[in-house]
Amino acid sequence: MFTPRAIGFVRSPYTDTKSIPKGLGAKHDAEGVLEILPEFELGLTDVEGFSHLFVIWTFDRSEGFELIGSPPFDERPHGVFSTRSPRRPNPIALTVVELLSREGRLLRVRGVDMLDGTPILDIKPYMSSIPAEKIRRGWLAEAEARTHK
Amino acid sequence: MFTPRAIGFVRSPYTDTKSIPKGLGAKHDAEGVLEILPEFELGLTDVEGFSHLFVIWTFDRSEGFELIGSPPFDERPHGVFSTRSPRRPNPIALTVVELLSREGRLLRVRGVDMLDGTPILDIKPYMSSIPAEKIRRGWLAEAEARTHK
Numbered sequence: 218m219f220t221p222r223a224i225g226f227v228r229s230p231y232t233d234t235k236s237i238p239k240g241l242g243a244k245h246d247a248e249g250v251l252e253i254l255p256e257f258e259l260g261l262t263d264v265e266g267f268s269h270l271f272v273i274w275t276f277d278r279s280e281g282f283e284l285i286g287s288p289p290f291d292e293r294p295h296g297v298f299s300t301r302s303p304r305r306p307n308p309i310a311l312t313v314v315e316l317l318s319r320e321g322r323l324l325r326v327r328g329v330d331m332l333d334g335t336p337i338l339d340i341k342p343y344m345s346s347i348p349a350e351k352i353r354r355g356w357l358a359e360a361e362a363r364t365h366k
Numbered sequence: 367m368f369t370p371r372a373i374g375f376v377r378s379p380y381t382d383t384k385s386i387p388k389g390l391g392a393k394h395d396a397e398g399v400l401e402i403l404p405e406f407e408l409g410l411t412d413v414e415g416f417s418h419l420f421v422i423w424t425f426d427r428s429e430g431f432e433l434i435g436s437p438p439f440d441e442r443p444h445g446v447f448s449t450r451s452p453r454r455p456n457p458i459a460l461t462v463v464e465l466l467s468r469e470g471r472l473l474r475v476r477g478v479d480m481l482d483g484t485p486i487l488d489i490k491p492y493m494s495s496i497p498a499e500k501i502r503r504g505w506l507a508e509a510e511a512r513t514h515k
Binding site: 348 | 411488
């Protein structure tokens with residue numbers, strides 16, 4: 218296996234996990250900056266042509282993992298691979314952000330849900346999406362339906 | 367940083383990279399199985415309610431990285447963070463698959479583009495997508511336009 222290394226760090230308005238919007242209908246429209254390390258800047262070539270990016274990052278302030286647990290907004294327990302819980306066997310996270318602008322090695326983005334200072338592992342272009350009508354969302358849709366009653 | 371570990375392995379029809387469909391308009395509808403290790407099976411609880419999953423895996427047969435390079439279907443070079451190149455600073459890959467069925471710790475899926483035996487790092491539910499009309503795809507769209515001329 219490889220040894221993960223940071224390619225950069227997130228600058229985010231969130232300094233503690235409590236301040237990050239969570240749960241059903243949470244809006245993720247906070248702006249932040251993906252600050253890529255100088256030695257990786259060349260890898261950003263042409264990235265500004267994409268409207269959205271996948272950001273792969275680490276839950277660097279999470280410890281251990283739980284295979285089953287309850288998300289903050291649903292009292293029912295779910296398997297870790299059915300949730301976005303930070304307590305995963307590999308503490309890897311994925312966020313889709315909208316790319317607002319690029320200035321050199323700084324990417325200004327909308328949609329950050331990371332803590333300030335979070336290490337970034339990778340950035341990938343968002344090339345296509347599953348049409349909304351084809352997506353089934355299991356326990357999440359059920360929890361939403363219960364909430365809206 | 368954490369030490370990555372496999373939570374399972376991909377069973378795929380592809381045994382060498384040449385056989386994996388690549389390039390503009392490549393269809394990824396091959397079926398395969400995500401075989402999760404017994405000790406992580408509990409983490410799959412409720413996963414069957416989701417139609418699509420993010421699979422995070424490693425390019426375990428790729429070595430080193432290249433910050434800029436030409437994809438197989440475009441002679442122009444692009445930054446690694448603007449492509450899906452396997453030669454990345456962190457050899458982490460991301461594939462969206464359709465979940466066809468679950469039998470215990472085996473997930474039968476459509477859309478694999480991994481080699482047989484590839485280590486899986488994480489599985490996450492696909493919860494929402496960016497509407498197609500909001501996605502800009504930079505160099506990829508330009509390359510497609512040139513091809514269709």
